[in-house]
Amino acid sequence: MPRYVVLAHHTTPFHYDLMLEHGDVLATWSFDQPPGRDGQACRRIKDHRKVYLEYEGEISGGRGWVERWDEGTYEGAIGEDAAEAEFSGGKLAGRWRVVRVEEPDAWELRQAAARRSQIRNPRSQRNPRSQRGLRPQPKP
Numbered sequence: 567m568p569r570y571v572v573l574a575h576h577t578t579p580f581h582y583d584l585m586l587e588h589g590d591v592l593a594t595w596s597f598d599q600p601p602g603r604d605g606q607a608c609r610r611i612k613d614h615r616k617v618y619l620e621y622e623g624e625i626s627g628g629r630g631w632v633e634r635w636d637e638g639t640y641e642g643a644i645g646e647d648a649a650e651a652e653f654s655g656g657k658l659a660g661r662w663r664v665v666r667v668e669e670p671d672a673w674e675l676r677q678a679a680a681r682r683s684q685i686r687n688p689r690s691q692r693n694p695r696s697q698r699g700l701r702p703q704p705k706p
Contacts, residue, residue: 577630606675
């Protein structure tokens with residue numbers, strides 16, 4: 567089953583990336599807030615390498631650092647103008663759609679089955695598997 571990850575980017579501006587494993591890459595959408603609200607705006611950004619499914623740490627060029635906010639598996643399909651996924655993760659759960667609402671990169675997260683879609687523990691800002699907190703850790 568394909569995997570997904572949501573990375574919190576501790577950089578300027580602070581944001582979250584939802585990354586869905588799709589073939590040899592991660593299809594990626596960027597959010598200002600943690601994904602999980604019906605009608606939430608996002609934007610499609612370039613595909614990322616699959617190494618980011620497991621990565622936490624410094625961003626190249628001293629631009630900040632990333633931490634896993636959520637991770638898990640999904641079932642679904644990714645197309646050019648929409649992606650639909652049934653998430654099984656630590657925080658995201660249920661069926662969600664990411665759909666293009668404008669050209670070139672304006673997208674929106676929508677609940678595909680409202681009664682089943684939820685975000686577990688939405689106030690929790692930390693993935694229990696994460697090796698970092700929300701504050702930068704001093705370098706050894």
